[in-house]
Amino acid sequence: MVAISSGFRLAAIFGIGAVLSACSLGGGRSFDTQGLMAPPAQCSIKPSDVGVAERMSAIDEGNGCRVPNPWRVSAIANVSFSEPATLNCGMADPLNDWLRNVVDPAAQRNFGESVMSVDIVASYDCRARNNESGAKMSEHGFGNAIDIAAFNLASGRKVSVKEGWYGSAAERGFLRLVRQQACNDFMTVLGPGSDSYHRDHFHLDLQNRGSGGHYCQ
Ligand SMILES: [Zn+2]
Missing domain, CATH: 3.30.1380 (Muramoyl-pentapeptide Carboxypeptidase; domain 2)
Structure with missing residues (x-):
């Protein structure tokens, strides 16, 4: 019983870890924009x-x-x-x-x-x-x-x-x-x-x- 529950706990920890690292890889990805200038907000024509x-x-x-x-x-x-x-x-x-x-x-x-x-x-x-x-x-x-x-x-x-x-x-x-x-x-x-x-x-x-x-x- 103890072994199973600690197995569950391990699985849960690994599971959460996998989800967290997937999030930080995907959502947190930043692009190199050095030298790039964002376009102006105003337009010359609508x-x-x-x-x-x-x-x-x-x-x-x-x-x-x-x-x-x-x-x-x-x-x-x-x-x-x-x-x-x-x-x-x-x-x-x-x-x-x-x-x-x-x-x-x-x-x-x-x-x-x-x-x-x-x-x-x-x-x-x-x-x-x-x-x-x-x-x-x-x-x-x-x-x-x-x-x-x-x-x-x-x-x-x-x-x-x-x-x-x-x-x-x-x-x-x-x-x-x-x-x-x-x-x-x-x-x-x-x-x-x-x-x-x-x-x-x-x-x-x-x-x-x-x-x-x-x-x-
Ligand atoms: Zn293109």
């Missing part, structure tokens, strides 16, 4: 003025990930998002400019039709860069980044980053142009050829490097 968007309450996960002025964005510049994106308000202006003045004219020129929607694969996401443990926090942790995997045209044709990058002349021309021009609106632009993590999507972010430098690879 996301709902240029698209379909609802204001959310500020996000602060206490581990580096925080979005001072988040919006749930479903469309910008008449281009629908495949899923609502959680973005800091400062993303609305560059997305609006790029979708309206670069993406749509490029689609007209290359395909003779408009882009109706984009496939969003990530927006706000509290994680390290490229999901690598020990890496610095991603701009996704500030709601300051969006990942786009495909552009859907009015006819229903899908131009995906992964296949289209090596696709027809029109697809190659369109994707290269919109990627290159995105560097005027965003501070970081990554895609196929940048590294193995960006083979199948464009990553666009507003990382404030202090120097005002862009990184478009």
